[in-house]
Amino acid sequence: MAPGKFRKPPQAPPSFTATPDSVVEDTKKLLASSKKVTDDIVASIQAKDASFHNVLLPLAYDENQQSLKTHILGFYQSVSTDQTLRDASTEAEKLMDDFSIEAAMREDVFELVDAALKRGDKLDPESQRLLEKEHKSYVRNGLNIPAGPKRDRFKEIKKRLSQLSIAFSKSLNEEKGGLWFTAEELAGVPEDVVSLLKKEGDKYWLTFKYPDLFPTLKYATNSATRQKVFVANENKINQNVPLFREAILLRDEAARLLGYPNHAAFRIEDKMAKTPKTVDDFLGDLRNRLSQGGLDEIETLKALKKADLESRGEQFDGRYYLWDHRFYDRMMEEKDYQLDQQLISEYFPLQTTIQGMLEIFEQLFGLVFVEIVGEDRDTVSASGKGADIVWHDEVQVFSVWDDEGEGNGFVGYLYLDLFPRTGKYGHAANFNLQPGFITENGTRRYPATALVCNFSKPTAKKPSLLKHDEVTTLFHELGHGIHDLVSRTTYSRFHGTNTVRDFVEAPSQMLENWCWTPSQLKALSKHYSTLSPEYYAAWKEASGANAGSTEERIPDDLIEKLIKTKNLNGALFNLRQLHFGIFDMAIHEPKDHESLEAMKISETYNWLRKDISKIDGPEVLGEGYDWGNGQATFGHLMGGYDAGYYGYLSSQVYSTDMFYSVFKKNPMDPKEGRRYRHTVLEKGGSQDEMTTLIDFLGREPKTDAFYEELGLTKGTQSGATAS
Known part of the structure; x- marks a missing residue:
């Protein structure tokens, strides 16, 4: 990492000193303050005088200020060890959601926004985008429904959907x-x-x-152990089953009240895809191309399973099960590619890997990361108490700066919360804590962003070691964090990852390619035995009496073996993603409401998985298709990716095009890295995402690189990659 000296940033980091009582009280005060701003605008401005500057701008400034606190008030439910604080944070989110629904359906405000739009004042592009998006949001929140029972029902649905989403997420976190x-x-x-x-x-x-x-x-x-674990994991939060079903039905009802044929049509209208047909065609085409490859991969894996079972004196029943896949996929890596993921993980201790990743971002984007530790935490804290700037003592915090070439300015704060805890968010994600924006007096407000992950904890004999897929996950989520940090927008509404859902993953997916690049894998690696005499002694003991020492960096032959596995069972990997995407569309694109009411959602989820992936589940053992409720564990579809999960695949079209076109020759080209930072990442959602892509690529995006990366060309139906 570039040597970063501690400098006191021009803005203190956020404080995490809330109590259960203060969370709820602060939320109520914020909402009352926001309501007063809106009420004052309505009281003082008539429609004939309404403009962007006297209606939208005060609302935007209020939104900017509120976001400095509201994100954190809702964040505690994902990270706090205190059950009562998590509960209070959940209550705060309910209050905020209810308020947002009420605010988004105020006809008196909509009349002013509508008048401001019709006024047609010449505005800067980002302000014009804000005006148009705000106007559209009122329409999409039911204000084209005549006042009366239907609009009241729409509001009731919106509030209930908020409650369902919060309860669903709480069950996931508390599991x-x-x-x-x-x-x-x-x-x-x-x-x-x-x-x-x-x-x-x-x-x-x-x-x-x-x-x-x-x-x-x-x-x-x-295999009986794997089966028990797999099936139990699919049934771990069955209390979410009725919540999920209710949400699907309410979304469909709400979309129809607005005049849309279904929820998918409503959701996709303002995405890059625009229509469900575009999504269905994309997913269907990809499925056709991958199907034979998936069948071929299963046959190869079946042969491996048969040989494995017979070598242990067990009988093979001719089937390949869902709980077999991770086991035999890993065995194939070891047998056919001599790839040992445990050995690879020895070269990726968590902390040195993070340092290596930050160094890549420093070189590529012109950044400097300085970890804030010890007394320096007291120095930066607004209260003078360093403990106030983190929510748990395991959390790391960095101040982020531009390097000399970028002007030496302050960029923001990056937090890392890396290990599992009771009640903590269970996956890996990036959370914006405070967005950046331009204040009323023209100064810049700097962002704070957090990575929340669940890697294995270090032990006395070993640091936390990352498998290669965990290295990729970490780099992906750090990519979201960097997007959040370097964004330069006027309004918090468009900051960082606040883009349309079918683009938001593209910047981070593009960066995953660095984890498959030999030079970068070498740079990221450092064998854990070289970190301390204690680790060396433990490694030597584990490796046997004859072990001398190992290479500090991952050897070239191991990198070569790893990269050869990039396409290994990739059709099955992508068919799994297609299962999620096609299920998402199936439940959000019914032909009519009655057919959705009749749909057996768990059976649909499990049947589609079998039909798409062709891997056997308990249904072939006489269990039927209602053996599990995987959708009840699927946070994405209740947390914003509804009728949007296809975005993980469609945004790969953009990410692969960007990498192949610009970075594949030289992933560490600092000139292109800085151009990418300024052309793509800085823009956030402040302009149309297709404009951003065209500006960077110099042309419209193409699918060629995406299909080439999957091992597919026009007309072929096999091969893929799990990158």
């Missing part, structure tokens, strides 16, 4: 399930994992958190 297994049942699971499990008598408690779940599905030699 504490697991299963008891004997050591024999956990045979094959790495000792690193087993040693961290809670033990009572001769049984181990295996949770459904990623550091327990994935290694068990990858390494447990007992």
Whole structure:
């Protein structure tokens, strides 16, 4: 990493000193203040005098100021160890959502916004975009429905959907399930994992958190164990099943009240895809291209499974199950590619990998990251107490600056919260804590952003070690964080990752390519035995008496083997993504409301998975298609990706085009890196995302690179990549 000296930033980081009482009280005060701003505008401005400057601008300034606190008030529910604080944060989010729904349906404000739009004043492009988006949001929130019972019903639905989303997310965060297994049942699971499990008598408690779940599905030699874990994980939050169903039905009802044929038509209208047909055609075309490749991959994996079972004296029933896939996918890596993911992970200790990633962003985008530790935390804290600037003592915080070439200015704050905790958000995600924007007096307000992850904790003998897919996940989420940090928008509404859903993943997906580039893998790596004498002694003990030392950086032959696996079982990987995307469209694009009411959602989820991936589930063992409720664990579809999950695949079209066209020759080209920073990342959602892409590529985006990367060309139907 570039040597970053501590400098006191021009803006203090946010404080995390809330109590359950203060969270709710602060929320109520903020909402009352916002209501007064709006009421004052309505009281003092008549429609004939309404303009962007006297209606929209005061509302935008208020939104900017509110966002400095509201994001954090809602953030506690995802990270706090205090149940009462998490509950208060959930209550705060309900209050904020209810307020937003009421505010978005104020006809008196809409009349002013409508008049301001019709006035046609010449505005800068971002202000014009704000005016048009705000006007459209009132229409999409029901103000084209005549006042009366239908509009009241629409408002009622919006409030109920908010409650359902919050309750669904809370169940996910609070999930504490697991299963008891004997050591024999956990045979094959790495000792690193087993040693961290809670033990009572001769049984181990295996949770459904990623550091327990994935290694068990990858390494447990007992297929009955893998089956139990897989099925139980699909049923871990069955209390969410009725919430999910109710949300699907209410979304459809609301869309029809607005005059749309279904929820998908409503949601996709303002995305890059514009229409459900565009999405359905894209997903259908990709499915056709991948289907034969998936069948071919299953046959190869079946042969591997047959040989494995027969070598252990077990009988093969001719089937390849959902709980087999991670196990035999990993075995194929080891057998056919001599690739040992455990060995690879030894070269990616979490902290040195993070340092390497930050160094890449420094070189590419002209940034400097300075970790704030010890007394420096007291120096930057608004209260003078360093403990106030983090929500947990494991959290790391960095001040981020422009390098000399970019002007040495302050950029913002980056937080890393890396390990699992009870009640913590269970996946990996980037959370904006405070957006950036331009204040009323023309000064810049700097952003703060947090990565919340769940990597395995370090032990006395080993630091936290990352599998390659975890390295990729970390780089992806850091990519969102960088997008959040370097964004330069006038209004918080458009800051950073506040883009349309079918573009938002593209910048981070593009950066994943660095994790498949030999030079960057080498730069990111550092064998954990070289970090300290204690780690070296532990490694030597684990490796055997004859172990001398190992290379500090990951060897070229290991990198070569890893890169060869990039396309391994890639059709099945992408068919899994297609299952999610096609299920999402199926439940949000019914032909009529009655057919949706009749839909058996769990059966649809499981049937589509079988039909698309061709991998067997419990249904072939006589269980039927109602054996699991995977949709009840699927936070995306309740958290903003409804009728939008296709965006993970469609945005890969853009990300792959950008990488192949600009970065593939030289991923560390600083000139192109800075051009990408200024042309794409800085813009956030402040202009049409297609304009952003065309500005960067110099042309309209193409699908060629996407299909080439998947191993597909026009007319072929096999091969893919899991990048």
